[in-house]
Amino acid sequence: MKELISAEKISKRIKAIARKINRDYKGKQPIFIGVLNGSFILIADLVRELKVDCEIDFIKLSSYGDEKISSGEVKLLKELNCQIKGRDIVLIEDIVDTGLSVSYLRKLILKEKPASLRFVTLLYKKDICKIDFEIDYIGFEIENEFVIGYGLDFAQKYRNLKAVYVLQE
Numbered sequence: 001m002k003e004l005i006s007a008e009k010i011s012k013r014i015k016a017i018a019r020k021i022n023r024d025y026k027g028k029q030p031i032f033i034g035v036l037n038g039s040f041i042l043i044a045d046l047v048r049e050l051k052v053d054c055e056i057d058f059i060k061l062s063s064y065g066d067e068k069i070s071s072g073e074v075k076l077l078k079e080l081n082c083q084i085k086g087r088d089i090v091l092i093e094d095i096v097d098t099g100l101s102v103s104y105l106r107k108l109i110l111k112e113k114p115a116s117l118r119f120v121t122l123l124y125k126k127d128i129c130k131i132d133f134e135i136d137y138i139g140f141e142i143e144n145e146f147v148i149g150y151g152l153d154f155a156q157k158y159r160n161l162k163a164v165y166v167l168q169e
């Protein structure tokens, strides 16, 4: 594996995103929703940099299994426990690849009539992502390569690595 983004760079970027969220949500009490499993490290690091009051919940979608490409199908494996209606929602993803998962989540959450909905992702594969809405807070735009570490897995391994690596053949 080859290091793509160092732990130091990730940490700096998360602090910058947290500063922006602190400004954007001043006086509000957003609910941060982490998409399991991949976002567990990002949400833990991000919320500890926040000064706004925040609530935290998790949702779980089907993963790639042991594959490196999306099956093109999204399944809900764990529902939310919080009330969305009238609340400011910030959805936290580890990576936006094809955009299928965030599109699915956006529809699901908008149905519940939140006051607002924004998205955070650590990584964004700009060349293959096909969505018609904006990802509000992006850590890093990356090429179309399979990456691991900092929460991201391949066949459930490597999530514990502190940096992000490209998994080479």
Ligand code: IMP
Pocket: 035, 038, 063, 064, 070, 093, 094, 095, 096, 097, 098, 099, 100, 101, 102, 145, 146, 147, 148, 152, 153, 154
């Ligand atoms: P999307 O629905 O294609 O945008 O993919 C979103 C989900 O696929 C992410 O939350 C990850 O769980 C997984 N995924 C996409 N690309 C990668 C990758 O490069 N490494 C590890 N997991 C990935």
